[in-house]
Amino acid sequence: MKIDILTVVPELLESPFAHSIMKRANEKGLLTVRVYNLRDWAINKHGQVDDYQYGGGAGMVMMCEPLANAIEALKKEASYDEIIYMTPDGDNFNQSTANQLSLKENILIICGHYKGIDQRIRDHYVTKEISIGDYVLSGGELAAAVVVDAIGRLLPGVLNDETSALFDSFQDNLLAPPVYTRPADFNGWKVPEILLQGDPKKVDDWRHEEALKRTKEKRPGLLEDPGQIH
Numbered sequence: 429m430k431i432d433i434l435t436v437v438p439e440l441l442e443s444p445f446a447h448s449i450m451k452r453a454n455e456k457g458l459l460t461v462r463v464y465n466l467r468d469w470a471i472n473k474h475g476q477v478d479d480y481q482y483g484g485g486a487g488m489v490m491m492c493e494p495l496a497n498a499i500e501a502l503k504k505e506a507s508y509d510e511i512i513y514m515t516p517d518g519d520n521f522n523q524s525t526a527n528q529l530s531l532k533e534n535i536l537i538i539c540g541h542y543k544g545i546d547q548r549i550r551d552h553y554v555t556k557e558i559s560i561g562d563y564v565l566s567g568g569e570l571a572a573a574v575v576v577d578a579i580g581r582l583l584p585g586v587l588n589d590e591t592s593a594l595f596d597s598f599q600d601n602l603l604a605p606p607v608y609t610r611p612a613d614f615n616g617w618k619v620p621e622i623l624l625q626g627d628p629k630k631v632d633d634w635r636h637e638e639a640l641k642r643t644k645e646k647r648p649g650l651l652e653d654p655g656q657i658h
């Protein structure tokens with residue numbers, strides 16, 4: 429899978445994909461993330477990509493011309509299945525969206541800044557608008573990193589058996605059960621007996637019960653309305 433990201437702050441996206449699981453995905457050739465600087469398509473030698481908004485009001489708007497030129501240039505290299513705009517007024521990102529996007533071949537993600545991008549780019553190029561939650565970030569970059577991470581770890585071959593995404597919270601509408609590692613007794617804080625007894629069936633049942641209990645306590649909505657996840 430290939431994900432291209434268009435941003436005015438490419439530096440913000442240098443580190444997130446250079447380590448750990450995302451790094452491995454890249455090294456295995458399973459996920460190629462390329463970050464493009466929108467200023468390479470600026471309208472003048474000052475690097476201008478934004479302007480005042482029509483109708484007045486504080487805050488700059490990212491202009492049509494650099495965005496359209498950048499998108500057209502990138503479209504010559506790749507045929508995008510989705511052109512995603514990261515915006516707090518987009519659809520809420522969840523595991524279901526991550527699952528769907530992980531099946532695509534080529535994605536372009538546009539990161540907004542300032543007051544956002546000119547509406548005409550949204551109308552004519554963008555196929556999907558995503559928000560990662562009900563709060564405002566200063567730009568779409570960190571949100572894009574979240575989306576790429578959530579997608580990348582789902583690609584076949586990225587995770588091994590031990591870290592398999594099948595057992596993640598949300599994949600079955602349940603939060604993940606508690607986990608423990610050595611020692612079995614830490615200063616008198618004990619690991620539940622059942623995990624030490626070596627009966628895989630009992631362990632499975634216990635984990636399912638704990639997952640249910642945790643979901644009921646923390647996110648009862650997931651049990652009442654599974655539709656919100658899948």
Ligand code: 6GU
Nearest residue numbers: 514515560561565567571
């Ligand atoms: Cl995608 N962008 C910005 N700027 N803020 C956000 C967001 C995105 N999702 C939640 N808040």
